[in-house]
Amino acid sequence: MKYSIGVDFGTESGRAVLVEVETGREVATAVFPYINGVIDEVLPESNVPLEPDWALQDPEDYIRVFQNAIPRVLAQAEVQASDVIGVGIDFTACTMLPVKSDGTPLCMLPEWRAAPHAWVKLWKHHAAQPEADKINETARLMNQAWLERYGGKISSEWFFSKVLQILNEAPEIYAAADRMIEAADWVVWQLTGIETRNSCTAGYKAIWSKSEGFPPKDYFAALHPQLANVIDEKMTRDIRPIGQPAGGLSSQAAAWTGLKPGTAVAIANVDAHVSVPAATVTEPGRMVMIMGTSICHMVLGTQEQLVPGICGYVEDGILPGYFGYEAGQSCVGDHFAWFVDNCVPGEYERQAAQRGIDIHTYLEEKAATLKPGESGLLALDWWNGNRSVLVDVDLTGLLLGATLATHPEEIYRALIEATAYGTRVIVEAFQQNGVPIHELVACGGLPEKNKLLMQIYADVTGCPIKVSASSQTPALGSAMFGAVAAGKQAGGYDTIVDAARKMARLKDEIFLPIAEHQRVYDQLYAEYLRLHDYFGRGENDVMKRLKSIKVSARSG
């Protein structure tokens, strides 16, 4: 029996899963919580304080995941290292760091240890908004065609926003950095001793495309004179398609993990994207939704299509041979968590506690007794802005229709419904722009926890929803890519499609749209769309004006 290991680097921890290559059975799992977690107040050791919106990580935590979690899954499963044929990793993105030419992170060098910009910038580091604004404005002024590939807007979370922030605020760090690299690629480098760059993060986060490469030098020069040669000086134009091997495990990494030197290591990947084949999707028409605090939507297309307001599309970005389209909703699980923390009366907490169930379950039960439309409520799901298709972080939440008879579970359900309408906007944006979708496949934490939510999504979108069988889809996907990196001759697979056929599975349960619910939700969705356009497309920019009044009030 042959095995592959997938390592999934999340926001708070890293997870290793040992998987049977032939069947996809998940034999053992180990989670290692990062010692320094998300660094958003002060730097470790130096206690240097961070500004608001900063979010850093410690690259040594990633190495500790290899050192701890991989030996633990081997031990748990009582598997011989020689039976492990491949390793794949996936990471949050864009999570990036400045390193020396030998791969040493600047933050690990004593002279830069107290410099915030020397550390890993986590995906949710949101302090580079001025840089993102500059990137977008400059791109529009210079008529950069690539802007359209990203729905017309580059995010403050993405690679060059973060690089430009380093250059603007800490030019000495920029100068000292021989390489600027995604953490995903950096950990693969640590495993193999070879620096590689993957097509997924390059495409989705660093404005690269297979046919056009990176933006031109004069564009980078317009952002900052010293940025002109950033690609050739600190990155590479050699972008490797996902699905390929990155190299063999180095002796050092073999010592960390207990695996054999030379074990195949896959090109790095992103947590959301690696989940697509792990959720059985290797063809167009079926959209994968990774549902957690937010939703990431992924769909494959055979043709290049401009879809307004989606996050981006990348050729070979998800699966080789396809255009991988990505969209996102920025506030889903987070929305319900906010509601539970801020809006649920003590009486409900007591009732739930008395019954020994958690408050989400209690609310779900109560909300499930309501019929569609019965609450009279309608919400816009913009508590954390809108990531697709309006791409506007300054939009805010709206709840309409409350009366003195409105109960918390009605608001809770209205918030779920609002996120479902948000998903339908995205599905329709794809459909109306030449990217067909006829089925949804869900994975992530939410589908396991909230069946009401899944049914509402089916009713609102009118699409059947299937659910990935694995509760750790990204790690399974990484293990699948590890098996592909090993290849068929070594007991793995030659392509990710072959791997998916054997290793990926769906649950039996399918959520089918209920026709009488659909009829009501069609009416409510029409109302949602009208408010969506009124508040989101400039007819009444009250949300932005309130935000600017808020900013003056706080500073005044």
Add this chain to the structure above:
Amino acid sequence: MKYSIGVDFGTESGRAVLVEVETGREVATAVFPYINGVIDEVLPESNVPLEPDWALQDPEDYIRVFQNAIPRVLAQAEVQASDVIGVGIDFTACTMLPVKSDGTPLCMLPEWRAAPHAWVKLWKHHAAQPEADKINETARLMNQAWLERYGGKISSEWFFSKVLQILNEAPEIYAAADRMIEAADWVVWQLTGIETRNSCTAGYKAIWSKSEGFPPKDYFAALHPQLANVIDEKMTRDIRPIGQPAGGLSSQAAAWTGLKPGTAVAIANVDAHVSVPAATVTEPGRMVMIMGTSICHMVLGTQEQLVPGICGYVEDGILPGYFGYEAGQSCVGDHFAWFVDNCVPGEYERQAAQRGIDIHTYLEEKAATLKPGESGLLALDWWNGNRSVLVDVDLTGLLLGATLATHPEEIYRALIEATAYGTRVIVEAFQQNGVPIHELVACGGLPEKNKLLMQIYADVTGCPIKVSASSQTPALGSAMFGAVAAGKQAGGYDTIVDAARKMARLKDEIFLPIAEHQRVYDQLYAEYLRLHDYFGRGENDVMKRLKSIKVSARSG
């Protein structure tokens, strides 16, 4: 020393207050909670179930107030009955009942005891909406000029909506009723043995005016053939101006109360209206706000002005010699109560309990630390529809601007601010239509309890706000009218203006607008107005459509 007694009939209880005529000092107070309270589920004794939106009362409860509360204040104060020169009463309105020609309520007769329509219909009986619709539609078709006096709309709460509902649904009760009468006038009848009708309820609730009387017979006939002669058959055209005596106390009522037979009894009045002189207001320019679960706004004018969307104006309706203008907000204290019941997390309850303060106080404390505009939130205060100036019960609440960082106290403050914007809309409607207002005088429960709210109202409206010194302003006002009914010769006063000069007082504390708050609130109010008009004046009737979807969902 001479005394007067004011009896204030509220929604849940009746209150008697014994007042020193010379000074207005409130010497003794007694409250009698109605035994049958608000009857909204089943009838007493028969247990006949009521439909939704019904709200009835038991007229015997009113008599019990006289029998219990008046003897108690006499005893408490150790005052001789001979020193009590007058009695005044005020009532909720429109609260009405069908009675026999001797004053016996139909519901007290065994044959009608199990008939819901035989009981008192309380002001908040909301089941006569179809009748109100018919009244308004017919008035428009027949070009009834009086409709304009009520801002273009008669409420389902008002007199003829309720009468027409009786006729439509229980014609046998309509036929059996010799008189249809306001409870206010009915209790005065019980005190004096003489049926009188007051100009306040007739004007504000029963479409009467001093110059034009009631609507014509052909109008009533168009509503229902049997209603043609309702005025002459079951009411009277002899409407008595408030401020006059209704008669002397009957021997029976003297026996109930312990007062002397022949004690002067004032013409009946309404709780809100009687508060105006009790809050020192006897001239134009100063608007009285009775602030509780809802707000009633009263202002005096010297000229007849049409103010779109206000509740109504009545010559001699508040004070003899003035046009009394009334407007209303249907959801104020109720709004905060709803919020506390449905939206405040257990953690806040525990914090408040730990500090030994109530949750409203706790929220007020937290909300008071915020600056205007700092929350980024804006609400439309329509949780219970809009009573002025849109006059539309089908409007619903809106909250805009929430983010994942929004806290409960921010929402709480936004709801307070929304009700303040609602007040400003009313103030401006008066000002822009020839009814000047330069100062607000508050009374009722809220001003005592929530100083933050009072400051926000001053900041939002730009008007200074004074507060009535009495915490039981309506009862004080009724006692003042009792002293006027007695007259100067008996130790009372000849006019209510004279009585107000001696008996009414304000607190020393004045809430003055703070200029820097006003600047921010002017911006927020502009946003409120734009949403108010967008959702309230037909541009986007989403609230009504959601209500109709809700109705179908519930019935489907």
